[in-house]
Amino acid sequence: MSDKNKSIVYGLYNDETELLSAVKAANSAHLTIMDVFTPFPIHGLDPLLGLQESRLHIGGFIYGLLGTLTAFLGMTWIFTKDWPQIYGGKPHWAVPAFIPITFELTVLFASIGMVVTFYIINGLGPGVVNPCIDPRITDDKFCLAFDAHEVDPIQAENLLRSTGAAEINSKTL
Amino acid sequence: MNDYTFPSKVRTFLLGGIGLGFLCLALTFFMDGLDHHPRFWSNFLHNSVFFTGISLMATFFIAVCITAWAGWYTVFKRVWEAFSQFLMVGLVLMLIVGIGIYANWHHLYHWAAEGITDTASENFDSILAGKSGFLNPTWYVIIGSIIVLVWIFFAYKLRSLSLAEDEFGGNDNFSHHRSMRKWAAGFLPIVGFSSAAMIWLWVMSIDSHWYSTLYAWYCAASWFVAMIALTILVMIYLKSQGYFANVSNDHFHDLGKFMFAFSIFWTYLWFSQYMLIWYANVGEETVYFKTRIDHYPVLFYGNLILNFVMPFLVLMRNDTKRKFGTLIFVSIVVFFGHWWDYFLMIKPGVLESATHGHGIGEYTVGYTLPGLLEIGTMLGFLSLFLFVFFTILSRKSLLAKNDPYLAESLHHHV
Numbered sequence: 001m002s003d004k005n006k007s008i009v010y011g012l013y014n015d016e017t018e019l020l021s022a023v024k025a026a027n028s029a030h031l032t033i034m035d036v037f038t039p040f041p042i043h044g045l046d047p048l049l050g051l052q053e054s055r056l057h058i059g060g061f062i063y064g065l066l067g068t069l070t071a072f073l074g075m076t077w078i079f080t081k082d083w084p085q086i087y088g089g090k091p092h093w094a095v096p097a098f099i100p101i102t103f104e105l106t107v108l109f110a111s112i113g114m115v116v117t118f119y120i121i122n123g124l125g126p127g128v129v130n131p132c133i134d135p136r137i138t139d140d141k142f143c144l145a146f147d148a149h150e151v152d153p154i155q156a157e158n159l160l161r162s163t164g165a166a167e168i169n170s171k172t173l
Numbered sequence: 174m175n176d177y178t179f180p181s182k183v184r185t186f187l188l189g190g191i192g193l194g195f196l197c198l199a200l201t202f203f204m205d206g207l208d209h210h211p212r213f214w215s216n217f218l219h220n221s222v223f224f225t226g227i228s229l230m231a232t233f234f235i236a237v238c239i240t241a242w243a244g245w246y247t248v249f250k251r252v253w254e255a256f257s258q259f260l261m262v263g264l265v266l267m268l269i270v271g272i273g274i275y276a277n278w279h280h281l282y283h284w285a286a287e288g289i290t291d292t293a294s295e296n297f298d299s300i301l302a303g304k305s306g307f308l309n310p311t312w313y314v315i316i317g318s319i320i321v322l323v324w325i326f327f328a329y330k331l332r333s334l335s336l337a338e339d340e341f342g343g344n345d346n347f348s349h350h351r352s353m354r355k356w357a358a359g360f361l362p363i364v365g366f367s368s369a370a371m372i373w374l375w376v377m378s379i380d381s382h383w384y385s386t387l388y389a390w391y392c393a394a395s396w397f398v399a400m401i402a403l404t405i406l407v408m409i410y411l412k413s414q415g416y417f418a419n420v421s422n423d424h425f426h427d428l429g430k431f432m433f434a435f436s437i438f439w440t441y442l443w444f445s446q447y448m449l450i451w452y453a454n455v456g457e458e459t460v461y462f463k464t465r466i467d468h469y470p471v472l473f474y475g476n477l478i479l480n481f482v483m484p485f486l487v488l489m490r491n492d493t494k495r496k497f498g499t500l501i502f503v504s505i506v507v508f509f510g511h512w513w514d515y516f517l518m519i520k521p522g523v524l525e526s527a528t529h530g531h532g533i534g535e536y537t538v539g540y541t542l543p544g545l546l547e548i549g550t551m552l553g554f555l556s557l558f559l560f561v562f563f564t565i566l567s568r569k570s571l572l573a574k575n576d577p578y579l580a581e582s583l584h585h586h587v
Binding site: 043044053057061088089090096097099100 | 444447448451452454489491586
């Protein structure tokens, strides 16, 4: 990613309720939160962080529609123009027989399209190394991180301390 | 407000609706040109089956939620408990149809015709004679009633345990809930098999030569979606009256998801049944769809648009499941759509029997399309359903205050 060498001030909490109240405190102190890292999704965190609903599903719909059209129009062309054959006395354009394949391709296009989009948007993929702020955020720690260029690091540290962070660190990634 | 009072205005309104239903039924009875009033009887059967099924699905879903240790629905579970009590009325309605078979009031079911199993008779039908071990008046009336009585027993049991929990629960080490869990788990296999048998008897046997193994699921899915749609409508109404303040958009979101998911499930079953029959192309199976596509095209294609395309496209978005406007719109369409679905299951077979297999060649109101009398009859039955529902709802507290899942339900968040 482009924003290399970020200096980050972060606190690790032991409990998600502490984290939630810390996020509220940061919001009311007008400290811009860089990000929050948690081992599992926490109810009520998204609205506090002011996160917008993901637009990934719009992409999913478009990919799905693309799959529907690919399968349906593809089969229509193959079975009526390119290589018409009679199977079981059915008409060339046998719509009911096309439906299962159309369904499958819709699902396939939507799922693969969404995964690829997700990877591209998030800069993920084979060979990409993503810095991890602390390995324990994948286990039992809840991390609240501030960008030291956006907020006053002293103020951020005070806030982390006053909201009960078990550990406070700073790091340059 | 935790106690529902049934306002006299609504009571009068619903009684008026029931009156309208009676009027429409009477008009269909006297305006019917064919022998044995097939239009009247098929309307009666259609609505009885539809609303009894909705009630059964409410009972079934309570049992499913209890067995699945689900907590989200607890805050409004009294609604489904009240829905489930309509089964008693359903039994009476279906008994009227059943007695009609003995008393020769109607010829809805060709298998009940005279001499159908008698080789000497000119009515003899070897296929129906072969099926007569199941398709006979005794099964329909006696065993059918026993099955519905079993359903009623479970609906009553689950509700009374829930009400007893209100009164004596809280300090009982969840004994009420444990007991409920046993009854609910016991009910599931019973309803799984018996609902299929009743659907075969009530609906599928109208096209008495035809059969489909998927049919029972398909009908049950139709009932289920209608039940969820009606739940959403009733809940939005009750919320607008100031009840169920604890029911949030998150609960509606989940109900919306059920409506969406089961609309697709219904379509899946519809299509599986259609495609297998289309693909195999066995004459005695294909005739079912052949008749419907050729003579009932509006119903046939309309069915798919109302029950699949419309809910699929509208409810696909996240926010449409959270807004009352779109939910009301989809619920009304889908509720009507599944009523329409049952119309299409019942009417062609009835007309076939009534015209002795000649069928019809053009649009006939009341058969190939629902007429105003059909709509009026449906509104009458709906009023009856809601009247029973509101009466039962007003008797007890709306909040299951000692249910162990209540706190979870109050904090439900999706």
